[in-house]
Amino acid sequence: MTLRADAPAPAGTRVRRFGHSQRWVHRTTAALMGVCVATAACLYIPEFAVLVGRRELVVRIHECAGLALPVPVLVGLASRAFRADLGFLNRFGPHDKVWLRAAVARDKRRSSRPAGKFNAGQKIYASWIAGATLVMLGTGLMMWFTHLTPLVWRTSATFVHDWLALTVGIVLAGHIGMALGDPEARRGLRTGWVSKDWARREHPLWRP
């Protein structure tokens, strides 16, 4: 896939989508998640494990990155703009049902995909990945501090951690794939600004 690199929209035709806080939270969370996924691959996929070895070090990095994963969001809560975005992600209006129904029916017409600042798919993704991260954190801690929980829990925690890791990997790939297909959305997270045309097209109900 080639990434389109259109020139940014000229000044005056752009709108502010994200401030420093949201972009900082997204960037650090993405970096930590990347470390988690990369180290997980080295622990789990035999070909990478053969290449890398150093099992104890890789486990330690994985644990630290996993533990730190929720920190950017928690720090971000200090920002009013970030809290406002969390509120937008949380609340589903009637238009989100319309969007979801169209997504299920594979109806790609713009008119059937009404969205505010975030569309319903982004809202579902954000809340699911937040919940999944917490489950990964909890089960990971059970595997790490094996004496804190009853012993039978460790096997169960490993089981949940393994399968959820696979699911998270697939969902993350979808998330990244969609970002690769939408350069203006990526520019929004990189610079904070998007073109008015894009905003009208992708997020018609958003009033920046």
Add this chain to the structure above:
Amino acid sequence: MNSEPPEDREPSKDRPASQSWVPSQDQVPPKGRDADRDADRGADRGARRAASADGGGTPVGRRVLLGTLGLGALGLFTAPTLQRALEAFLGAASGDDPTGLTGLLPNGGGFRYYSVTGSVPHKNASNYRLTIDGLVDKPGTYTLSDLRSLPQTRLVKDVQCVTGWRVPHTPFEGVQLSRLLDAAGVRSSARAVRFTCFDGAYSESLTLDQARRSDVLVALRMQNKDIGHDHGGPVRLYVAPMYFYKSAKWLSGITVTDEVKPGYWEERGYDVDAWVGRSNGRDDDPTS
């Protein structure tokens, strides 16, 4: 943190509170849905957010998050049952899966590669040596061909890793450890055996009684072929009744000692007496 330019502020307050979502003519066909429904759930919230579709509405995000947490907890409680079912299913599926993809799934069967060091030197018939020393009358060194010339024992049992994976009916062939110990002449003060490895880091240990069991081998072959480097070749330990971390890979030294010294993983919290199903808090079926 709040240094965003003015465009970033929350929606203006000058629109009516009831319009939490108003489709414009060309966007969405009206569904006859009463958008006012949610507006009176707190006039302040409604007033601040009414201008756009954002902000109002039901907290579905929170429900999805809590639901995911709930599913995770449910997964913990149902894991033993689910795991058994999946292992049975994937174990059967991996039998006739030419792509090998099932091996990448959790509980998909097959061995996983664990090494505690960055790289491990390769040893072959010309440079491999196994030394036996410590509390013995005749310390010595074996080459690969020395070991091959000794009587070989074949065992076919399940391999169980402490992290959960199990590989059924895996053949191992090699020299019984008790034979090497007897040949070296263990002194009466000896109580334990320590194993060291040519990866330079790994170590293991067994009590003398454990080491003398007939199902403990200095293994030269696994799965009916010479043990390859990734599986700990050319020579690894095979302790059939214990979790697989006891079966040290790249075995290069056997030292008879007067007490058990915990090995690499045992220094890091795993049990020294690692009987399958009776240690490390696990209840797997015994392997031997």
